[in-house]
Amino acid sequence: MSVRVQFPHETLDALLAAIAVNDVVDEHIALPDHFPGGFSQTQFAECLNLSRQLWQQGPQSSVMAGLARQLIGLRDLPEPERAVLKQIRARYKHMGFAFCLYTPAHKRPFLYEATSTLMGEAQDAFRNASAGRAFLCGVGMSVLATAFFARWRAHMVQRARVGDAWTINAYLHAEIARIPAFLDSPGLTAARFHALRKIISRHVAFFDTLRILYPAEDINRTARFLSAINGLMGKKHDELVRAALSGTLLYHKDIFPLPDTIRTLLEHLCRTCFRSGIGQRNGVL
Incomplete structure (x- = not known):
C-alpha cells in the first residue's frame, strides 16, 4: 500500500471536527474489550502527513x-x-x-x-x-x-519524518505504563496533573487522527473514551490554573487528591490496556 501524502479538504475538515470535540465528555461511550494496538508504518506515516497538512493549511x-x-x-x-x-x-x-x-x-x-x-x-x-x-x-x-x-x-x-512502527508502538505502550505511578501517588501537584493529562491528550490526538483515516468502531470508541478523560482533566486543570494565577495555589508545590471520577476512568483504561498487552501491569491495578 502506498502512503498517502496529501488529503482532500473533506478529510481535513473531518479532523478539525474531531479536534473540536476531543475534550467533550460522553458518558455513554465505553472502551472496547480489547484496546487497539500494533499499528503499521503506513498508518503512522499517514497520521503524520495529515497532521502536517492541517498545520500547513x-x-x-x-x-x-x-x-x-x-x-x-x-x-x-x-x-x-x-x-x-x-x-x-x-x-x-x-x-x-x-x-x-x-x-x-x-x-x-x-x-x-x-x-x-x-x-x-x-x-x-x-x-x-x-x-x-x-x-x-x-x-x-x-x-x-x-x-x-x-x-x-x-x-x-x-x-518531520516518521520513525519505525515498532518504536512508535513501544512509545505508546510506555506512555500508558507511566499512568499507574501517578495513580499510586497520595496526591499530585498541578504540574504533575498536567503531565498526566498530556499522556491522555497525545493518545486522543493519535486516535482522533486514526479514526478519520481508518474508520472503525473500536478506534472510534477508544477515541471518544479518551476524550472523556481529557475533558474532565481539562476542566480540572483550568481550575488549577485559575487558583495559581490568583495566588491561592502553588502550581509546582501544592498537592491535591486526584478526583475520583478521573481516577476511575484511568484505572479502567489501564486494566483494559494491560489485558490487551499494552504497557505493563502494576501491582495495584
Missing part, C-alpha cells in the same frame, strides 16, 4: 502577529479574536502531538514548543483577566510571529 503567521498586537494594546482579546487564536493553537497542538508521537525524537522542537506554549499561556492570561501576563505573552508572540521564526517553524514541520 492553517492561518499565516501574519494572523498571529495581528493577535499579538491586540494583546499588547488591549491586554486582552475580543471574543472573535479569542476564537481565532483557539483555532490556531488547536492546529499547533495537534502537530505538536504529531512530533511527540511519530518522530524518532518523540518531542516537539524547542522553537515549535515555545510558540505553542506561549499561545496557551496567552489564553490562560486573558481567560483569567491577568492583563500583565497577557501583555507579556503578546510581546513574546509578536517576536515569534516574525518572518524569520515563521520560516524556521515551517521548515521544522516540513522535515
Whole structure:
C-alpha cells in the first residue's frame, strides 16, 4: 500500500471536527474489550502527513502577529479574536502531538514548543483577566510571529519524518505504563496533573487522527473514551490554573487528591490496556 501524502479538504475538515470535540465528555461511550494496538508504518506515516497538512493549511503567521498586537494594546482579546487564536493553537497542538508521537525524537522542537506554549499561556492570561501576563505573552508572540521564526517553524514541520512502527508502538505502550505511578501517588501537584493529562491528550490526538483515516468502531470508541478523560482533566486543570494565577495555589508545590471520577476512568483504561498487552501491569491495578 502506498502512503498517502496529501488529503482532500473533506478529510481535513473531518479532523478539525474531531479536534473540536476531543475534550467533550460522553458518558455513554465505553472502551472496547480489547484496546487497539500494533499499528503499521503506513498508518503512522499517514497520521503524520495529515497532521502536517492541517498545520500547513492553517492561518499565516501574519494572523498571529495581528493577535499579538491586540494583546499588547488591549491586554486582552475580543471574543472573535479569542476564537481565532483557539483555532490556531488547536492546529499547533495537534502537530505538536504529531512530533511527540511519530518522530524518532518523540518531542516537539524547542522553537515549535515555545510558540505553542506561549499561545496557551496567552489564553490562560486573558481567560483569567491577568492583563500583565497577557501583555507579556503578546510581546513574546509578536517576536515569534516574525518572518524569520515563521520560516524556521515551517521548515521544522516540513522535515518531520516518521520513525519505525515498532518504536512508535513501544512509545505508546510506555506512555500508558507511566499512568499507574501517578495513580499510586497520595496526591499530585498541578504540574504533575498536567503531565498526566498530556499522556491522555497525545493518545486522543493519535486516535482522533486514526479514526478519520481508518474508520472503525473500536478506534472510534477508544477515541471518544479518551476524550472523556481529557475533558474532565481539562476542566480540572483550568481550575488549577485559575487558583495559581490568583495566588491561592502553588502550581509546582501544592498537592491535591486526584478526583475520583478521573481516577476511575484511568484505572479502567489501564486494566483494559494491560489485558490487551499494552504497557505493563502494576501491582495495584
